Amino acid sequence: MVTVTAPEFRGAHRLNAGQGRSWRVLLIASSLVLASTSGPAEVLKPWFAEPTPTLVLDRLDGARIDLADLRGGPVIVHFFATWCAPCIEEMASLNALAAQQSVQVTILAVDVGEVDARVRTFFRERPVSFPILLDRDRSAMKAWHVEGLPTSFVLGHDLSPALKAEEPxxxxxxxxxxxxxxxxQRKDGTLAGETTDGNQSREEIR
Known part of the structure; x- marks a missing residue:
C-alpha cells in the first residue's frame, strides 16, 4: 500500500508510483499550456490512457456512482485529500466552475484514503455542489496512476482521455x-485544431 503523507510545502505532493507505462496517442497530440496567473498554475496537458480506467465508488452522501453512466458530456475526475492544502483552494475553484452556466461539465471529486467521518466534516464546513466519491483503499488512485495530489483528469463526451492537470x-x-x-462543443471528444492521427502539434492559448 502506498503511504500518503501531508506535504510540507505548497504544491502537489508527489507519490512514488514505481510502475512502467505504455502510452499511445489516442485523441490528443498537443500540449495545452495556459497562461499563468497569480495563485494556482493553469496547465493542462495531454492525457493518454488505453483505455480510460473504470471508476465505481461510493458517494459520501448518496448512491454509488459509476463513471460509465456519465457519457454524453465532458467529465472532470479530480483526486484530492482533505489534508492537502492546495486541494482546499482548488476545491473552491471547482465549485465556482460548477456554478457557471456557460460550461456544461460533470465534476467528480475523489477523496483518497481517508475515513468517511473526516471527509464528511470537511465538506460540512465547505459544501460543494458536485459528488464526493470515496477511494477508501486507494484502488482508484492506483488504477488511474495518480502520482500526487491534487491531480485532475478531463474526459470527452464518450469518456475518452483528453486532458490532465498534475498541479493545482x-x-x-x-x-x-x-x-x-x-x-x-466537440462531440468526438477532441479539441478544435487538434489532430487525431498521431502527428504532434503544440498550441498555446493566451
Missing part, C-alpha cells in the same frame, strides 16, 4: 474556461 488549477481562469467550452 484555477478552473475559472479564462483560458481554462475556453478549453472546457471548446471540449464541450
Amino acid at each position: 488549477l484555477d478552473w475559472t481562469g479564462p483560458a481554462v474556461i475556453r478549453v472546457l467550452t471548446r471540449l464541450s
Whole structure:
C-alpha cells in the first residue's frame, strides 16, 4: 500500500508510483499550456490512457456512482485529500466552475484514503455542489496512476482521455474556461485544431 503523507510545502505532493507505462496517442497530440496567473498554475496537458480506467465508488452522501453512466458530456475526475492544502483552494475553484452556466461539465471529486467521518466534516464546513466519491483503499488512485495530489483528469463526451492537470488549477481562469467550452462543443471528444492521427502539434492559448 502506498503511504500518503501531508506535504510540507505548497504544491502537489508527489507519490512514488514505481510502475512502467505504455502510452499511445489516442485523441490528443498537443500540449495545452495556459497562461499563468497569480495563485494556482493553469496547465493542462495531454492525457493518454488505453483505455480510460473504470471508476465505481461510493458517494459520501448518496448512491454509488459509476463513471460509465456519465457519457454524453465532458467529465472532470479530480483526486484530492482533505489534508492537502492546495486541494482546499482548488476545491473552491471547482465549485465556482460548477456554478457557471456557460460550461456544461460533470465534476467528480475523489477523496483518497481517508475515513468517511473526516471527509464528511470537511465538506460540512465547505459544501460543494458536485459528488464526493470515496477511494477508501486507494484502488482508484492506483488504477488511474495518480502520482500526487491534487491531480485532475478531463474526459470527452464518450469518456475518452483528453486532458490532465498534475498541479493545482484555477478552473475559472479564462483560458481554462475556453478549453472546457471548446471540449464541450466537440462531440468526438477532441479539441478544435487538434489532430487525431498521431502527428504532434503544440498550441498555446493566451
